[in-house]
Amino acid sequence: MAIFEKKWSFAPAVVEHAPQEPGIYALWEGDEMVYLGRTVTGGIQGALREHLEGGRGACTKQATHYSWEISLWPTLRESEVLAEFFAAHKRKPRCNGP
Numbered sequence: 001m002a003i004f005e006k007k008w009s010f011a012p013a014v015v016e017h018a019p020q021e022p023g024i025y026a027l028w029e030g031d032e033m034v035y036l037g038r039t040v041t042g043g044i045q046g047a048l049r050e051h052l053e054g055g056r057g058a059c060t061k062q063a064t065h066y067s068w069e070i071s072l073w074p075t076l077r078e079s080e081v082l083a084e085f086f087a088a089h090k091r092k093p094r095c096n097g098p
Contacts, residue, residue, distance in 0.1 A: 003036075003081055007065040012052060015066070018045040023070040024078045027051060027063035027095065035060045035095035036081055038074035059095035 003026050008014050010027065018025075020043035027035040039047050051060045071077040085093060092098070 002069040003067050005067070007067045010048075010052065010063045010066045012049075015045060015048045015052060018048050018066070018068060019043060019070055020045050021070045022072075022074050023068055024074050024081060025066055025068040026081075026093075027060050028065040028067070029063055030065075033085065033093050034063060035093050036078060036085065038071075038078040040074065044068045044070070057095070 003024060007028055008018075022039045022042070023044050024036065024038045025044050025048060026033050027037075035051075037047060048066055050056050051063065054061045069077065082092065082096070
């Protein structure tokens with residue numbers, strides 16, 4: 001799965017190279033996926049910028065890396081990846097809430 005294959009540093013200069021297309025993205029602290037999100041309108045780059053600026057809360061602002069997948073159906077893809085994460089860990093990523 002592309003979302004798990006490559007991680008980039010979660011820094012402003014690197015986020016500027018993230019895609020502007022819709023899709024899903026993951027935020028990581030080291031090897032732990034702490035958040036999985038999707039874009040509904042706008043692109044992955046804009047959503048990542050919001051997290052960097054703290055607009056989505058303190059939990060995700062602490063991420064060290066990010067990854068992404070472009071998707072025509074981001075809502076469906078997000079639910080698939082969350083289901084796989086839940087099956088493996090018996091919980092959601094910690095910044096996705098209870």
